[in-house]
Amino acid sequence: xxxxxxxxxxxxxxxxxxxxxxxxxxxxxxxxxxxxxxxxxxxxxxxxxxxxxxxxxxxxxxxxxxxxxxxxxxxxxxxxxx
Numbered sequence: 001x002x003x004x005x006x007x008x009x010x011x012x013x014x015x016x017x018x019x020x021x022x023x024x025x026x027x028x029x030x031x032x033x034x035x036x037x038x039x040x041x042x043x044x045x046x047x048x049x050x051x052x053x054x055x056x057x058x059x060x061x062x063x064x065x066x067x068x069x070x071x072x073x074x075x076x077x078x079x080x081x082x
Contacts, residue, residue, distance in 0.1 A: 004041030005032045005074065008053055011045040011067065012074035013038060019072040027074065029053075042067050055081060 003014040007027035014020045024030055031048055035041040046062050049055040055062070055077065066075045 002035045002038050002041045003032055004035060004044040005030060006045045006048045006053075007031065008077075010074055010076040011049060011062075011080060013041055013045075013067050013071070014073075015071045023074055038068065049077075049080075 001015070003017065003020050005012045005014060005020060005023070005027060007030045009028045012023065012027075014023070020032055031052075033041075033044050035044065042064050045067065046064070049062065062080050064080075066079055
């Protein structure tokens with residue numbers, strides 16, 4: 001299972017529910033959903049950030065390479081839209 005997580009200050013991919021719970025105090029307005037694969041989780045994150053928080057990066061797509069780099073992490077919004 002993969003957990004897609006996003007909030008007003010960034011987004012992340014987690015493979016362990018415990019890590020999602022540990023990160024919750026640091027993610028403003030956190031939204032989380034469980035998926036069967038990473039692509040679905042990244043789509044969830046992109047949709048949420050662009051529609052709910054109106055994040056529109058310069059190239060019209062989030063820098064999702066950061067979301068694939070490692071397990072159980074959170075990237076701040078400035079890193080994702082750079």
